[in-house]
Amino acid sequence: MSTTYLGHIFHVAGAPTVADAREHLVSLPDGALVVSDTGTIEWIGAAADLPSTFAGASVVDNRGGYIVPGFVDAHVHFPQTYSTDSYGGGQLLEWLDNCIFPAESRLADPEFAERIARDFTRRRVAAGTTAAMVFGSAFPHAQDALFRTTRDAGLRVVSGRGIQTVGPESASALITGEAEALALVRDEIERWHAVDTGDAATARIQVAIVPRFSLSVTRETLRALGELYDEVRGAGVYFHSHLSENDSAEGGEIAAVKAVYETESYLDTYDGRFLAGSQMGGSSLLGRRSIFAHAVHCTDDELARLAATGSSIAHCPTSQQFLGSGTMPWKRTTASDVTVALGSDVGAGDEWLISRVLNDAFKAHISEPDDASVSLHPAELLFTGTLAGARALDMEERFGNLDVGKDADFLLIDPERWEPLAMLLAGRVRSDDEQTDTDRELFALLMGLREPAISGVYVQGTRAVAPQ
Ligand code: GUN
Ligand code: ZN
Numbered sequence: 001m002s003t004t005y006l007g008h009i010f011h012v013a014g015a016p017t018v019a020d021a022r023e024h025l026v027s028l029p030d031g032a033l034v035v036s037d038t039g040t041i042e043w044i045g046a047a048a049d050l051p052s053t054f055a056g057a058s059v060v061d062n063r064g065g066y067i068v069p070g071f072v073d074a075h076v077h078f079p080q081t082y083s084t085d086s087y088g089g090g091q092l093l094e095w096l097d098n099c100i101f102p103a104e105s106r107l108a109d110p111e112f113a114e115r116i117a118r119d120f121t122r123r124r125v126a127a128g129t130t131a132a133m134v135f136g137s138a139f140p141h142a143q144d145a146l147f148r149t150t151r152d153a154g155l156r157v158v159s160g161r162g163i164q165t166v167g168p169e170s171a172s173a174l175i176t177g178e179a180e181a182l183a184l185v186r187d188e189i190e191r192w193h194a195v196d197t198g199d200a201a202t203a204r205i206q207v208a209i210v211p212r213f214s215l216s217v218t219r220e221t222l223r224a225l226g227e228l229y230d231e232v233r234g235a236g237v238y239f240h241s242h243l244s245e246n247d248s249a250e251g252g253e254i255a256a257v258k259a260v261y262e263t264e265s266y267l268d269t270y271d272g273r274f275l276a277g278s279q280m281g282g283s284s285l286l287g288r289r290s291i292f293a294h295a296v297h298c299t300d301d302e303l304a305r306l307a308a309t310g311s312s313i314a315h316c317p318t319s320q321q322f323l324g325s326g327t328m329p330w331k332r333t334t335a336s337d338v339t340v341a342l343g344s345d346v347g348a349g350d351e352w353l354i355s356r357v358l359n360d361a362f363k364a365h366i367s368e369p370d371d372a373s374v375s376l377h378p379a380e381l382l383f384t385g386t387l388a389g390a391r392a393l394d395m396e397e398r399f400g401n402l403d404v405g406k407d408a409d410f411l412l413i414d415p416e417r418w419e420p421l422a423m424l425l426a427g428r429v430r431s432d433d434e435q436t437d438t439d440r441e442l443f444a445l446l447m448g449l450r451e452p453a454i455s456g457v458y459v460q461g462t463r464a465v466a467p468q
Pocket of ligand 2: 075077293345
């Protein structure tokens, strides 16, 4: 039997780019969403227009509250669940060395790995992150715990073990030889990729090839990963890494990558077609299922290549602020037509809730200098935290908005469960223009939302359950 959910529905319908998101914003104050017993959206519209065919459906009454698509986090580090308070005494490379490599090494202990997988998944359910690209642990038993816990909770995940074949002493527990790294990736793909449905178009559990960043591997390792990707991309395996994140002076990430790889383009290091004079061969790690975190300091040529290959960017403004990485130029980046999704980047980011990361995006981009400054529209924010994430994951056909035929991945929000939100919404200034009021209501909802107000998290029509 179908179920009808009643409430104020907001979503960005169709398949627009961010530039067209506001024209695609749907607001149904007395909305109804009908979900089939197999978890597909059968109907959406004003409750008053509900066809009589659905009269027998059971009803979940969330009137007074909201229904929105599930949030998509396009970049979050599972082994950094307890690292959001880490003081590294410097920017990216110091923070990795002083805080993160030691923190991630703790997952060598299987009991600790189980605990952190449970807590990570609990945070996801609390924050309504129905789908995520999860940067994984170096340890296979920790990845097993992550995939198992996520599957039991009923969430979607793409993840892969973090690959490191070189690095400082503090990362020694995370580093393997190249042959072992490749064998472990193959094993992870075999055991977990699309295990739930056997089909990468529908699976909730999928695997990515995840070198930490160019500095944590060698040319030879990247070449071998490129060849492996050629082999497995047909099966829908993903690629995920960091790109052009931190430009701190001499000795910073970007300067170090350019020096080690003898290139002016960070992106070249992931693209054997371009890295001049390399032993990388012709394999590329770019493509429709490739997501690069950050891309704060890309050139126009790099952005054009990302767009042309269908690769996506996970924009992580909270983390960029924390590590002093700078601000991804919003207008220039989105103008290149590359898909820009949103990432919490926990633990450099300290917000699990995607709407809080959107709040940081809003502040970061209105503060860009002069002509680059932009006041992101609430529809653009909602798009970036939902549909853009589904597109980056190459799963837009299945989720990201509430169009009929998609899987029912959505959140119920009850403002009464978080008084400051209820107060904000009730106290809004009204205008005499309906669209202005709608935009302001969505903005207040996104900016004022906190975890306690999320009263239901659904993936494919089934309520997600946080592990105990
Ligand atoms: N670059 C390489 N590793 C990391 C990481 O763990 N976090 C961030 N923000 N950047 C990285
Ligand atoms: Zn990251």
